[in-house]
Amino acid sequence: MDQFRQLQAFVAVVQSGSFVRAADKLDCSKAVVSRLVLELEAQLGTRLLNRTTRRLSLTDSGSDYFERGRQILDELADANAAASATTAQPAGRLKINAPLTFGNLHLAPLWGEFLKAYPQVELDVTLADRVVDLVEEGFDLAVRISAATSLQSSSLVARPLSSDRAILCASPTYLQRAPAIAQLKDLAQHSVMAYSYWSxxxxxxxxxxQGPESVTTHPRLRANSGDTCRAAALADQGIVLQPGFLVGPDLKAGRLVEILPHYRGPALGIHAVYPSRKHLSGKIRVMVDFLAQAFRQPGWL
Structure with a gap:
């Protein structure tokens, strides 16, 4: 126990830059902090800190010891947080961001079930198709849908929830009156309803x-809403490239028809994204587990 307190004191001094601030952080006196660090140095048989009247600096031994000591304390804090998450009832406000269409179609029906299961959690849900900055905008969690390889931020943790693909389709009426589409390049001559956030x-x-092929389209309509693109396609105005979770029911009902089915649209990954694994709160943990279970067998696949 004494060595643990010594390590706490040493790491706090280095992180705060002074014995006084470390004492405030640990809620004890400067004399206690100083004694603990001196005891640690004596026990190790080496000086960890260079002390002058103006500043503190780490010795070579102190620098190595600080890095290892900080890691030990961080891992202990993570273990405590994980244990608390499994025993304590999740509580508090959970601020979530999700895409507009997916949020309305596939998340909204789930919130009531979650609230019943976790009565002490409050949900604050914001639907927007733009990519929000979770940290800057204060979100605990986001659901993101993107090309399977496009989640590149090393600062975020992404847990896969499900998958989908973008499907090329149009209404039967549009296809009957428009020029035939025999090859991918034929799309360049057609009316297209384009999603503004398409990467x-x-x-x-x-x-x-024969492998990947591309075509440059010429949109007649651009919209930052997949629902708007779908509505224009249902009104016989052109071709859309939209996820199965949006156009799947229309394809099954015959309101839309898949075009060039031997060309597969981009794979889409559906993820729960949150800032860090460290000190993950119980409310975030149970929400991510809840969503993973809910989308284990999604209806659109």
């Missing part, structure tokens, strides 16, 4: 029989 812009790429 590749007007260039649509598919996995074709």
């Amino acid at each position: 590749a812009g007007d260039v649509w790429t598919f996995a074709g029989p």
Whole structure:
């Protein structure tokens, strides 16, 4: 126990830059902090800190010891947080961001079930298709849908929930009156309803029989809402490239028809994204587990 307190004191001094601030952080006196660090140095038989009247600095031994000591304390804090999450009832406000259409179609029906299961959690749900900055905007968790390899931020943890693909389709009426589509390049001559947030812009790429193929489209309509693109397609105005979770029911009912089915649209990954694994709160942990279970067998696949 004494060595643990010594390590706490030493790491706090280094992180705060002074014995006084370390004492405030540990809720004890400066004399206690100083004694603990001196005892640690004596026990190790080496000086960890260079002390002057103006500043503190780490010795070579102190630098190595600090890095290892900080890691030990961080791992202990993580273990405590994980244990608390499994025993304590999740509580508090959980701020979530999700895409507009997916949020309305596939998340909204789940919130009531979650609230019943966790009565002490409050949900604050914001639906927007733009990519929010979780830390800057104060979100605990986001559901993101993107090309399977596009989650590149090393600062975020992404847990897969499900998958989908973008499907090229149009209404039967539009296809009857428009020029025939025999090859992918024929799309360049057609009316297209384009989703503004599509990462590749007007260039649509598919996995074709001979490998990847791309075509540059010429949108007649652009919208930052997949629902708007779908509505225009249902009104016989052109072709859309939209996820199965949105157009799947229309394809099954015959309101839309898949075009060039031997060309596979981009794979989409559906993830729960949160800032860090460290000190993960119980409310985030249970929400991620809840969503993973809910989308284990999604209806659109």
